[in-house]
Amino acid sequence: MTETSDLGAHAFNDPAALWREIQVAALEASRSQPLLADFYRYALLDHSDFASALAVVIAETLSSTHISYASALAEIRAVFAENPLIVESALDDLRVLLQEDAAIPEPFTPLLYFSGYRALQCHRVSHVWWATAKKSMASYLQFRCSCTFSVDIHPAACVGKGIFIDHGAGIVIGETAVVEDGVTIFQGVTLGGTGKLDGDRHPKIRRNAFLGANAVVLGNIEIGEGARIGAGAIVTKRVAAGVTVVGLPASAR
Structure with missing residues (x-):
């Protein structure tokens, strides 16, 4: 972790600039890897901001044969609307990874591919549910995270921002x-x-x-x-x- 990302320094403290950098990188990646073009469009290019893309990441984990993706996405967006600190903290986590992890090839890599990063953002939602008497929802999302990412964070645990999780498994x-x-x-x-x-x-x-x-x-x-x-x-x-x-x-x- 001695090198830093090539991401423009101005983007680290500006969410809009960081999101533009992510979309530019996603567009370049979709052109160089056509098989992934639809994926990058769905996950990044069709979204207006980071919060929208993050909601999809968490909704994908929450949804199952018992909870439709559309219902999960609507629920996550509602949580974000009432708890903007979740998105702010996710951005801080991302900035730390981009600044400190030399193994990250693109600024969108943690959001799309890092199990530890994704599990932590799911935890932030489950933590809100646990604190607002939605403990069953919190436990369900914790269970989904544990199965999907092999990361088990109790919904009641208090986790700050700017957290660097490397690999995450276990x-x-x-x-x-x-x-x-x-x-x-x-x-x-x-x-x-x-x-x-x-x-x-x-x-x-x-x-x-x-x-x-x-x-x-x-x-x-x-x-x-x-x-x-x-x-x-x-x-x-x-x-x-x-x-x-x-x-x-x-x-x-």
């Missing part, structure tokens, strides 16, 4: 977990409990912390701002801000 985030802005989460991370059946029982991950692949953080403990948890570490005790821990059990380095 991530589990428990009910009372908190993930603040700017956190990096690699595949296989678990933010779990220790067997307690009620109360506040999951980790609190503070701003700009880093969770390496397959790291396991258990219990109502704090991972401080800017702390780094090494790949495969098992953490059951508080980690102070800025500290790096590795190993089984995790210890400071």
Whole structure:
């Protein structure tokens, strides 16, 4: 993650400019890959803004043999209308990925192809439903995400913005977990409990912390701002801000 995307710097802080960059890239891609032209038109080129395309992404996950795509799309659009922060947070997540992930070939890649990014945006909707007494809808969307992306985020978990999720597969985030802005989460991370059946029982991950692949953080403990948890570490005790821990059990380095 030492390189940056070729996306124009002006676009990162301007949603309209970023959306234009995405559509330009999609048009070029559809011309160079004609077999995907209809897909790019459906997913990106026929939309007036990022929110419209994002609604389709989430509706595709929500829809099933039991919920029609049209009904799902209408429901997601209604959630967006009442909760604009969902779209703003999704844009922040996208900006972080475009700035930090050298493996992204096009500015639309996370929106269309990254399971972690897509699952996180679905979580934002399920979180709203959980908080507004639509728990059955929230649980259904969580289930669909788990089946589709192998990412299991409880609808009640609080997740900030500007989140960098790399790969995504196998991530589990428990009910009372908190993930603040700017956190990096690699595949296989678990933010779990220790067997307690009620109360506040999951980790609190503070701003700009880093969770390496397959790291396991258990219990109502704090991972401080800017702390780094090494790949495969098992953490059951508080980690102070800025500290790096590795190993089984995790210890400071």
